[in-house]
Structures are given as structure tokens and as C-alpha cells.
Amino acid sequence: MKVDQIVMDLDGCVYLGNHPINNSPQAIEKLRSRGIKIRFLTNNATKTREEYKNKLIGMGISVESNDILTSGGATAIYLKNRFGETNIYPIGGKALIEELSREGHRIVDWSKADFVVVCLDFDINYNKLLNATRAIMNGARLVATNKDPTVPSENGFMPGAGAIVSAIEYATSTKAFLIGKPSKVILEIASSYWNFKDDVVMVVGDRLDTDILAGNEMNWITTLVLSGATKIDDLKNETEQKMKPKVIVRDLLDLANRWDEILKTLGEQSCAT
Numbered sequence: 001m002k003v004d005q006i007v008m009d010l011d012g013c014v015y016l017g018n019h020p021i022n023n024s025p026q027a028i029e030k031l032r033s034r035g036i037k038i039r040f041l042t043n044n045a046t047k048t049r050e051e052y053k054n055k056l057i058g059m060g061i062s063v064e065s066n067d068i069l070t071s072g073g074a075t076a077i078y079l080k081n082r083f084g085e086t087n088i089y090p091i092g093g094k095a096l097i098e099e100l101s102r103e104g105h106r107i108v109d110w111s112k113a114d115f116v117v118v119c120l121d122f123d124i125n126y127n128k129l130l131n132a133t134r135a136i137m138n139g140a141r142l143v144a145t146n147k148d149p150t151v152p153s154e155n156g157f158m159p160g161a162g163a164i165v166s167a168i169e170y171a172t173s174t175k176a177f178l179i180g181k182p183s184k185v186i187l188e189i190a191s192s193y194w195n196f197k198d199d200v201v202m203v204v205g206d207r208l209d210t211d212i213l214a215g216n217e218m219n220w221i222t223t224l225v226l227s228g229a230t231k232i233d234d235l236k237n238e239t240e241q242k243m244k245p246k247v248i249v250r251d252l253l254d255l256a257n258r259w260d261e262i263l264k265t266l267g268e269q270s271c272a273t
Helices: 024-032 050-058 071-083 094-102 128-138 161-172 184-192 208-219 233-239 252-257 259-271
Strands: 003-007 037-042 068-071 089-090 115-118 141-144 152-153 157-159 201-205 221-225 247-249
Touching: 024 037, 024 252, 037 050, 037 184, 050 068, 068 071, 068 184, 071 094, 071 115, 071 184, 089 094, 089 128, 115 161, 128 141, 128 161, 141 161, 152 201, 184 208, 201 208, 208 221, 221 252, 247 252, 247 259, 252 259
Parallel strands: 003 037, 003 201, 037 068, 089 115, 115 141, 201 221, 221 247
Antiparallel strands: 152 157
């Protein structure tokens, strides 16, 4: 079996906070040396793709901006493709606003909004929640870039975008339309954005309920790293087939070091089915 593309998560997979995980830059280069194209797809919309590029380069990982897609960027693309340039009241920082504006969307006051778009917002406050609630009750639709309950960091887990989305859903009795993983929407956008066509794709991430679930829905090869949100005990408790990874590794370095063995096993499994 040959893998053409790897779609790799960032938080908990490549790094925790500002610290690379166990020689992840070297692992990425080792995988690239085999001719594999590596893309980065993150639910975290608190940075633009250019800011993520600079962060990765600072860790010793060479990358271009167009090899990175955030849930904020995917949301902007989805709304543009489906509804054209829209009026948006954002719950999020300048990165979300930049990604939305890049696709021609207009950032407006709550009273003029067609959509309320929510991501992790480190400056969330009651007034923002109030305005989002007013906009939705005024007819705007609620869109979540992602609903991750937590974000892993070097100091443990922080509340994620899901905590904010849930507050707005509860206040408005509205269900947010989800763009980020585990929704197939973000992977379909990524597939088109990177022009995968007939490529064999592996998705690598640290969450069963986002990365692995979404990858299985796309029939991609799903690889779980145990360096972030999911630990080995979580696997023992997980029985749903749709969240079972095809490959489990300790971290990216383990994936790179065991690559030939992993491909052989995947090939044998493919022949068996």
C-alpha cells in the first residue's frame, strides 16, 4: 500500500502549546523523505494559516501557508460556496475575522447578521453572548467552526470552542451547524482545497470523536496518536466502530519509525477484506 497524502492535526499531535511533541519536526521530515505530502488541518481557529505557518517554522517545520487549513478558513470557504459573500457576527478573535474577510464576508453588528460564526474566543464575555443570542433570535443562523470541548496545552486542558457554542445553543434553543471535525464538511473542503482526487489519504490526530470519526466517515486511513487528548485507557472504553482508528501510535516519531511495518499491515488488512 502507498499513502500519497497525510492530513495532520496540530494541537496534541505536532505540539502542545508552544512545545513540539517528542521530535515531531524530525518525524515530519522523515515522513516527507518518503515522498508523502503533509498538510495540516486544525479545528483551532484562533490563528490564521499564516500565523500557524510562522509557529511551525519557529519549531523547525518547513511549511507553506496553503498547506494549512483551519476550521475558520474552512467555514469561510463553505459559506462563500453555499451562500456567497455574507454578513457575519463573529464570536472569535482577529484570526477568525481575517479568515472570513479573506473570502469576502462582511463583519457586521448583530442586528445585520445573516450568520453568527463561533470559534474559541479567549476574550469571550457576556456582551458577546448577548449579541449572538439577539442575532439568532433576529433570524441569523448559528455556525460553529468546531465544538471541541477542550484544547490540550502544555499546562493541561483548556475549555474549547464547544463550551462557548453550547452556551449559545442553550440560550437560543438552536443547534449550531458544524463545520469542523468530526463533520465531513471540513474534510470535503480540505479534499477540494488540496485537490486530492484519487490520492490515498491518511488522517492523523489525537481525538477519537473528531479526527478519527471524521476520517472514517471519509474512508481515509485513520491514525491515532496518543500524545494529546486520547490515552490508551480511552481506547479500552471505546466500542463504537466508527471511532476505531486503523492505526495507533505513541506519537509522530513512532509513526515515522514504524512506517514500513504500518503500511505492510494495512496492505494485509486490505487484502483480507
